[in-house]
Amino acid sequence: MARAAASAEIERLIQLLARLPGLGPRSARRAALHLVKKKEQLLAPLAAALTEAHDRIVTCETCGNIDTVSPCTLCRDQSRDRTLICVVEEVGDLWALERAHVLNGLYHVLGGTLSPLDGVGPEDLSIAKLIERAGAPEVKEVLLALNATVEGQSTAHYLTDQLVGCNVAISRLAHGVPIGGELDYLDEGTLVAAVKARKTM
């Protein structure tokens, strides 16, 4: 006996929503119901926004950011510091750094980390393009802003080796106690890094 209560259209919607990160089957069902209940206020605008995003969003051929233009707004912005390329794993990391208003350079999105076990090698990431960009005469520094995970750090080491030929300084983010962090809740690796990199007051 099939689940007769929800029509095929709704079941399809639930299945697609359940594929979003953060939504399981149960919350996808709640979300679908919420959408159908708010047809004009939420469902219609969301359908329109998705169609718009599908038609207009492209990946920047230079840095890998997503935007409606390629090269993206950041790459086109002549007020940005073209001597610095900040390398990140994913577009979400680029957004996080932009929200922090801490960098005014350019970015380069790798599209992931090296992971031999999952079959992700250098050719699967945007590494050749990075080497090419880092070789441009105006570039002075490449900041490897990769996650402080095993995969992120081993990818950073690989990139450091690859970038030796380019005439650039290679840097990484500092490790230490996060702002607002309580020592009691931090892992030992962070504490070790924070102590080793201690600063004179």
Added chain:
Amino acid sequence: MARAAASAEIERLIQLLARLPGLGPRSARRAALHLVKKKEQLLAPLAAALTEAHDRIVTCETCGNIDTVSPCTLCRDQSRDRTLICVVEEVGDLWALERAHVLNGLYHVLGGTLSPLDGVGPEDLSIAKLIERAGAPEVKEVLLALNATVEGQSTAHYLTDQLVGCNVAISRLAHGVPIGGELDYLDEGTLVAAVKARKTM
């Protein structure tokens, strides 16, 4: 300085996704990125499914279920037991009962619970329609399958009073220990209900 990294189209998509139950601003951003990364596999089908749902889904004028037809598939199904009307708060509750394959009667979706503090009175729920349906000669029983919350139970009491005039048996769901439930984790109210309604082995 505006957040320059995400384009206006993406920001709009994030804002709409964040209005879904279960998605906060951060997970909405992750979901939007995931959608843009899986443009053809996920974004396009989801946009199509939403448009389809918008165009085709209607609320059943009889029971309040949602479907592509009104009266809905359940109300039209002549194999269902027309002597029983099961009253639920929301469409999600109807789906939950249908998944359990425990009832073969008809349903009636109230659209919420009475909540004087929030300004929800009897006229805001589908109560007049329920009284009308319960008055039909073939109906023998109205099962009030409302949530075991204060609002659900006070609404059930109100409905019981209203249904007295109709010639129907009025029932409610049993309270007790949920299947698989461990006594140590249950609240006192449930334990009291389970003991009071104890059954002889």
